[in-house]
Each structure stands twice: as structure tokens, then as C-alpha cells.
Amino acid sequence: MATSPKKRKQKGHPEMLGKAIRHRRKALGKTLGKVAEETELTTGFISQVERGISSPSLSSLMAIAACLQTTPEQLLSVPEKYSEFIQKDRRQSYAIGSSGRFYEKLGPGFPGSLIHSQVIYRPPGHVSEKMSHEGEVFCYLLVGEIEYHLDGEIFRMEAGDVVHHHTSKPHHSVVLGDVETKELWVSSSPMSSVDTKV
CATH class of the missing domain: 2.60.120.10 (Jelly Rolls)
Incomplete structure (x- = not known):
């Protein structure tokens, strides 16, 4: 039986995750294009993630985090x-x-x-x-x-x-x-x- 939704910790709201990614990207001085190039994701997708329009899969989030020299946990505020x-x-x-x-x-x-x-x-x-x-x-x-x-x-x-x-x-x-x-x-x-x- 799957875990009850009530017991689940809800992290990773699209807007909050997008803001964290954008803040980290700008802190490193990287452009959207540079992040897209290094992760081999599209610039449009990265932009949508930052604006909270799209949410990445765990694989994509791991690629973005690696590019930004951080971890998915840090971007999601998960200890x-x-x-x-x-x-x-x-x-x-x-x-x-x-x-x-x-x-x-x-x-x-x-x-x-x-x-x-x-x-x-x-x-x-x-x-x-x-x-x-x-x-x-x-x-x-x-x-x-x-x-x-x-x-x-x-x-x-x-x-x-x-x-x-x-x-x-x-x-x-x-x-x-x-x-x-x-x-x-x-x-x-x-x-x-x-x-x-x-």
C-alpha cells in the first residue's frame, strides 16, 4: 500500500523550486543558455522551471543541481x-x-x-x-x-x-x-x- 498523502512531506513547490534555481544560477553568474548547454536541457525548459510553469523530473533536477554546483536537497530545502x-x-x-x-x-x-x-x-x-x-x-x-x-x-x-x-x-x-x-x-x-x- 502506498504511503498516505497526509503523511507525506510536501517539498518542491514549482514556484519555490524555480526561485531557488534562479537564485543559485545568478549567484554563479550563469545564463539560462549556459545552464541549458551544460545540462543538455533546453533553454525554454530551464526558463519554465525557474518561473514555476514546469517541474523537472528527479533526473533533470539532479542535472541542474550538478550544473549549479549544489544538490537537489539544497534546492528543495530538504536536509x-x-x-x-x-x-x-x-x-x-x-x-x-x-x-x-x-x-x-x-x-x-x-x-x-x-x-x-x-x-x-x-x-x-x-x-x-x-x-x-x-x-x-x-x-x-x-x-x-x-x-x-x-x-x-x-x-x-x-x-x-x-x-x-x-x-x-x-x-x-x-x-x-x-x-x-x-x-x-x-x-x-x-x-x-x-x-x-x-
């Missing part, structure tokens, strides 16, 4: 805590934007960790960004159904199914049915070179 043991009721959690996506961070447990792990909840009908970037990703679907698009192939995932691939292959997914998904994701880091079509 960064490292722990090699994390109790189930003490996970860091946050939402990004208003699309209903919600994240529970499972790590990293120590500075310099090479993987990111999290449980992601997505509402029915949610469509992720189309992207490709260096690294690899593993997803174990815990609850719900997903249509996973991977480099021209389409896989219908049900609870218990797994996808594991190099992220240089273009990929995105769609939540099917009327049930919120619960997805365990493990990806290599840092993520960069994200190719997003808005």
Missing part, C-alpha cells in the same frame, strides 16, 4: 543526512512540483556513494520525461502497472517486474490503470547529459 542504517519511518521524503510525484530517499548512506536509491510514487496517467544520460538504472515495480518505453521497445510492467538498462538508451514510462504506482529505483550517479524533450 541532507547520511546514515548507513535508515529506519523505515525516518526516510527523507519530498514531492517535486504539483503532478503528484512523491519520493522517499533510501540513500546515499555515506558521502561519495556511487548510487542513488529511492521509492517513487506516481499517480495514474503520469508520463515521465523522455531522456537519455550516462549511467545505468534498475527499477523494481512494487505496486501498479507501467508502460516502459526503452529505445523503441515497449514493455508492460506489472508488480514484481524489473527493468535494468544502460541509461544512454532513450527511455520514459507511463503509469497505467487507476492505481498509484510504487517503484523502487536504483541508479548510478552523478546523472548528467540528460536529453529532455518538453
Whole structure:
């Protein structure tokens, strides 16, 4: 069963996140074009994020944060805590934007960790960004159904199914049915070179 919305910590409102990104970008003296170039996102998308019109996926936010020499947690005002043991009721959690996506961070447990792990909840009908970037990703679907698009192939995932691939292959997914998904994701880091079509 997915976590009750009442128990979820709501972080990452589009306008507040956009202001944080814009403030950090200007503090570093970077233009929208420079950030777009370094993240391989479009200038228009970065501008929409800064104005609170669009909210980035976690992958895009990680790319933006890396470009701005910071972390998603700092941009979202989520405390960064490292722990090699994390109790189930003490996970860091946050939402990004208003699309209903919600994240529970499972790590990293120590500075310099090479993987990111999290449980992601997505509402029915949610469509992720189309992207490709260096690294690899593993997803174990815990609850719900997903249509996973991977480099021209389409896989219908049900609870218990797994996808594991190099992220240089273009990929995105769609939540099917009327049930919120619960997805365990493990990806290599840092993520960069994200190719997003808005």
C-alpha cells in the first residue's frame, strides 16, 4: 500500500523550486543558455522551471543541481543526512512540483556513494520525461502497472517486474490503470547529459 498523502512531506513547490534555481544560477553568474548547454536541457525548459510553469523530473533536477554546483536537497530545502542504517519511518521524503510525484530517499548512506536509491510514487496517467544520460538504472515495480518505453521497445510492467538498462538508451514510462504506482529505483550517479524533450 502506498504511503498516505497526509503523511507525506510536501517539498518542491514549482514556484519555490524555480526561485531557488534562479537564485543559485545568478549567484554563479550563469545564463539560462549556459545552464541549458551544460545540462543538455533546453533553454525554454530551464526558463519554465525557474518561473514555476514546469517541474523537472528527479533526473533533470539532479542535472541542474550538478550544473549549479549544489544538490537537489539544497534546492528543495530538504536536509541532507547520511546514515548507513535508515529506519523505515525516518526516510527523507519530498514531492517535486504539483503532478503528484512523491519520493522517499533510501540513500546515499555515506558521502561519495556511487548510487542513488529511492521509492517513487506516481499517480495514474503520469508520463515521465523522455531522456537519455550516462549511467545505468534498475527499477523494481512494487505496486501498479507501467508502460516502459526503452529505445523503441515497449514493455508492460506489472508488480514484481524489473527493468535494468544502460541509461544512454532513450527511455520514459507511463503509469497505467487507476492505481498509484510504487517503484523502487536504483541508479548510478552523478546523472548528467540528460536529453529532455518538453
